[in-house]
Amino acid sequence: MPTVPLPDDLRAALADQLRSTAPSSASAQVERLIESYRGTTPTAVPVLRDAADVAAYAAYRMPATYAAVRTALDAFRLQAGDWAPHTHLDLGGGTGAATWAVADAWEDAGHRSTVLDWSQAALTLGAALAEAAHTPAVRDAAWTRQPLGAAARLPQADLVTVSYVLGELTAADRESLVTAAAQAAGGAVVVVEPGTPQGFARVLDARDRLIAAGLHVLAPCPHDAGCPVTGDDWCHFAARVQRTALHRQVKGASLPYEDEKFSYVAAARFPAEPAVARVVRHPQIRKGLVLLDLCERPPGLARTTVSKRQGTTYRAARDTDWGDPWPPDLPPAEGASA
Structure with a gap:
């Protein structure tokens, strides 16, 4: 399995911004984040509550989120041909992992990204990390605090990404956010969730809503028909994550990589064919x-x-x-x- 490299500027920015974070002091936040992102209890408040939570997230989860989104974007691009976004909306983007992934996938597109999240602490760290980015799409991104549920009013964008956030929301807010994402997307929507049965169920529901809104699936599915995966099985994939030194310290790990399992759906409004x-x-x-x-x-x-x-x-x-x-x-x- 090929390793997804973390961009050098993101790796350096994480090390610089989090150099004062002691791995031992982050352990409690990391354990809670593991429960939030894998067990995932819906909530009416942000999972990332303060600067300590956000620092733990950036050290522990940001490399994995980046790798999963980047891998999903590669699969989408294979089917999307020459299409490229001029504008990108990162919903629930937190510290901006998906924004970095989109910038790397379309580094010559000259697009502009907007990150919306309900955690000001996450947005503050995300903007600080972005200052070190070599790519204007990240460096010049807009970081905006906004509710993600039924009250969300979204700007239009060619590409909308929704990554690792649906599990934080109540069922009603999930439905509202995916519907709003479909309405905001002029070109495509990419949804990424943890590769668990619960994460797959959320992706499957999002897939149905995107199709109902007039988009057609380009990846991973080769069709818009009902999913053939049934019973106790679930559809997921894996990205090999290149761990940073801080990532290894926080996790108490020795290997230079880990495998991030994820489920995703990428759907488009423009004409294109999925894989056979x-x-x-x-x-x-x-x-x-x-x-x-x-x-x-x-x-x-x-x-x-x-x-x-x-x-x-x-x-x-x-x-x-x-x-x-x-x-x-x-x-x-x-x-x-x-």
Whole structure:
């Protein structure tokens, strides 16, 4: 699984802003954040309540949130072609992980980002981190405090991201926020949640609302029909996170990486085709064989076996990762006519 590198300027900004944060003093906040982001109890107040919470979040969660959103954006871009946003709205953006991810995905687009969140402490740290950004889209972003529930009034934007925030909201506020996001999006909406059964359920509900609002799914699903994942299973993917030194200290970890599991949906208003199928489990490599578990069109789950006899396709299957589209774009075979 490829590691998603944290931008050098974000890594340096985190180290600079949080150098006074003692890992031992952040442990209580980190434990509460783990419960909030994985267990996720809906609330009428921000999960990030004060500067200590925000510092713990930035050290513990911001690299993982960045990696998950960046990976989801890559999958979306593969299907979106040359489309690029001129404006970006980061809903519940907190310290701006998704804003950094969008800036990296479309670094030449020259877009402008607006971060909306209900935690002033998160926005304050996010703006401070952004001052060190090399990219104008991050450095010049607007940081605005605003409620995220039914009272939210959203500006229009080409791209709207909603990452790791729906679990903080009550059911009614979740519905209102996703509906408002769809209305605000002139081009696309990307929703990312933790890769848990609860996070997947929230993404699935958001998917239904985006489709009802007239958008069509580009990733990860290869269709707009009902999800074929049923029972105790749930659809999720993984991004390998490059840990910072502070991240390792706060978590008491030694490995230079961790795998962040996430669920997502990316839907668009503009014409574009989703992948024919998507790999929804780790590929299983056997001697002379690759087994791929796919979600495919028409809607359904299937396993395909690619053998060594299939040459170029087999080599592509060996390089295929969990979450990739299938089949890949392959060069014509040697000797084939154009």
